[in-house]
Amino acid sequence: MYRIVTVCTGNICRSPMAELMLTHAFSGTELAEDVVVDSAGTTDWEAGRPIDERAGAKLTELGIESHLHRARRFEPAWYRERDLILALDLDHYRQLREEAPDDDARDRIHLLREFDPSTTDTPLEDLGIYDPWFGDVSDFEATWRMVDGAVEGVVRYVRNELDADGSDA
Numbered sequence: 001m002y003r004i005v006t007v008c009t010g011n012i013c014r015s016p017m018a019e020l021m022l023t024h025a026f027s028g029t030e031l032a033e034d035v036v037v038d039s040a041g042t043t044d045w046e047a048g049r050p051i052d053e054r055a056g057a058k059l060t061e062l063g064i065e066s067h068l069h070r071a072r073r074f075e076p077a078w079y080r081e082r083d084l085i086l087a088l089d090l091d092h093y094r095q096l097r098e099e100a101p102d103d104d105a106r107d108r109i110h111l112l113r114e115f116d117p118s119t120t121d122t123p124l125e126d127l128g129i130y131d132p133w134f135g136d137v138s139d140f141e142a143t144w145r146m147v148d149g150a151v152e153g154v155v156r157y158v159r160n161e162l163d164a165d166g167s168d169a
Helices: 014-027 053-061 090-099 103-107 137-164
Strands: 002-008 035-041 084-087 109-111
Touching (some): 002 090, 002 137, 014 137, 084 090, 090 109
Parallel strands (some): 002 084, 084 109
C-alpha cells in the first residue's frame, strides 16, 4: 500500500481538499486499491472539527463527499508510515522538514504544487497555497485550482514510484 498525507495548518481547508481530491483522482485509476490518502494539520487548533463549510461546498460541487472529515494533527510516526508527505504551504514544508527524524523522511516531503507541470520553473518559495480561511468563496476557488493543477502530477509520480518498486499497480 502506498500512503500519502497532505498537510496544512489546521486540517480543515487546504489539506482535506487535497486529500479528497487526490482520493477521488486515484479512485478512477488502476491504483485505486493500492493508494491511500489522508490529511493532517501541523497544529491541533482545529482537532475534531469538520471541514470548513466553504471547502466542503466546493468539493460537493465537484461530486466529492467531505462530511466525514475530522481535523487532526500530524503524528511523528507518519514520517516512517507515509511514502509521500505533501505540504500545502511553505511554512508547513519547512516545519515538516525541520522535524523530520532523518534524510529519508525529509526526502519524502514535498510541496503539493511541485507536482503541477505549470510550475516547473517556479521557485520553491512561490509554490505555497495561501490559507483561504481568511477569505471568501473566491479564495476557496483559487485553492481548488492550485490543488487541481497538481493532482495529475501526483498520480503520475505515484504510478512511477510503484512501477519502479515492481508493483503490479
